[in-house]
Amino acid sequence: MYSLFNCAQYVSFNPLRSRGNTLPIGRGHVVFREVQALPVTTFWTQPPIVSLRAPPSTNNVDTREWKSSASSKTAIQLPFLTTHPNGKAWEPSKGSSAQWSVEYSRLLPCPQDQLPPRVEQMVVMESGNVVDLVSRALCLPPMYVEDLVEFGAVHYALLCPSPPPTATTEQLEVYKQFSFLQDHKARPSCKGKTAREAQKTYRVIRKDLYLEAGSYLRVHVHPKRFPRCYDTNWRQKILFQTESFLVLDKPAGVSVGGTVDNIEETSAMFVARAIGLERPLCITHQIDNGTEGCVVLAKTEEFSSKFHELMRSKKMKKVYRALTVGPVPVGRMIHYMRPDRHSPRLLSLGSHEKWQRCEMEVISCKQVPWPSPSTMKKYGVKSCGWKEQPYAYEITLELLTGRTHQVRLQCAAVGSPLLGDSMYIPAVIARLNSPDIDPCLSVLEVEDERSWIGNIKDRRDGGPMERWLAAHGREPECAIGLQAFQLCWDDDGHIFEFEAGSPWWSIP
Secondary structure (H helix, E strand, O other): OHHHHHHHHHHHOOOOOOOOOEEEOOOOOOOOOOOOOOOOEEEEOOOOOEEEEOOOOOOOOOOHHHHEEEEOOOOOOOOOOOOOOOOOOOOOOHHHHHHHOEEOOOOOOOOOOOOOOOOOEEEOOOOEEHHHHHHHHHOOOOHHHHHHHHOOOOEEEOOOOOOOOOOOHHHHHHHHOHHHHHOHHOOOOOOOOHHHHHHOOOOOOOOOOOEOOOOOOEEOOOOOOOOHHOOOOOOEEEEOOOOEEEEEEEEOOOOOOOOOEEEOEEEEHHHHOOOOOOOOOOOOOOOOOOOEEEEEEEEHHHHHHHHHHHOOOOOEEEEEEEOOOOOOOOOEEEEEEOOOOOOOEEEEEEOOOEEEEOOOOOOOEEEOOOOOOHHHHOOOOOOOOOOOOOOOEEEEEEOOOOOOOHHHHHHHHHHOEEEEEEEHHHHHHHHHHHHHHHHOOOOOOOOHHHHHHHHHOOOOEEEHEEEEEEEOOOOOOOOOOOEEEEEEEEOOOEEEEEOOOHHHOOOO
């Protein structure tokens, strides 16, 4: 099997070509061979488990052949352990998702359409090779599973994570069916590890990985795809390079270093191929997938460490351009962000225990024409429910702290979200219609800080926090109104300064 690294380099110049005689994922049928049932325990993130019915032959089987089942020889329903709060689950038997028929053949060439998320989690009940186990458990072709491994879409742990505190009695009974394999002291692979250490999840990076019975697997069957990787002339996007680093004008709609389910279609990978490197470039800092502009990528570990030290010492200046739906006041803007690993992020005007300070300086704000429908379509920008206006507003700002989603959040907090921001525009609309829906923003002080933090910690508490989170949308799939415009740093008296090209909204 050719590595995806080499094949994707070929496909990047031939995006419509398939590898060998394989077929791409597309709107067709589920293709899989008749297999013997594998004794594994499987669970979905959401909704309840949907199991495959083995076909009587190797003929194509439509997704309507799928059936819901609480238990089968192949899989057993378990409570989900991880989920995206606003993610749309793969439900081939319900609603509009039934329109999606998928041919599981290979991951390349890259499709233009995103498939609904499908995340399978399982506990292996017999030892074996990871590709073989996943292939038989999920009725997927082995080569498709190998591609998933190459993409970084398969993760494992020596032990299954413990059931969540909210697990029902019925769910706990299901967990007990494989609990005899969860004694880490009796497992050779867990020797010298605590149960907590054995539950740590790692990405599968080798197709020959051998898994012991009782191991946990999480498989992102439909990884998030980035078709713009194959449409971009990456050499032309390089602003500057030396033997130790380069500066890239990253296009919107591509990740810098990858996602939880795709480390193949990344800026770091494709730029490396464009300049003839055999390995991906090192990530020094991140900007969102939907953000375009200046990104520094390291060619050496030494420069990567040096660059991180420059950022820690505050010797770097980051200037952004943003396109917002309304005006943003010029001057310093300060909010506090709730520390959280999941999106959407939450802001408050008040400083609360452990909340992180977010600070930016708005340098200018000017009125500009609202992008034309053709421009919006070209860059995949959605209105997200915000009514089209004659004008938008381009702001220039200096980022003084570097928090995830900071610019997007702070602009949304003043009622002027970024154009195309499908996550925060719906929340702003909800707050305009009902100001009390946001339980965080206007809270300046609380009598019992610990109690308040505890009450909002559970994102599914059925109360104000859950309602506010539900008002948000999903992450943008392509461009938003944000550009990392200027990057400047001082390296022992040597000043480096770089500027990105014109933002997408100003290109005719």
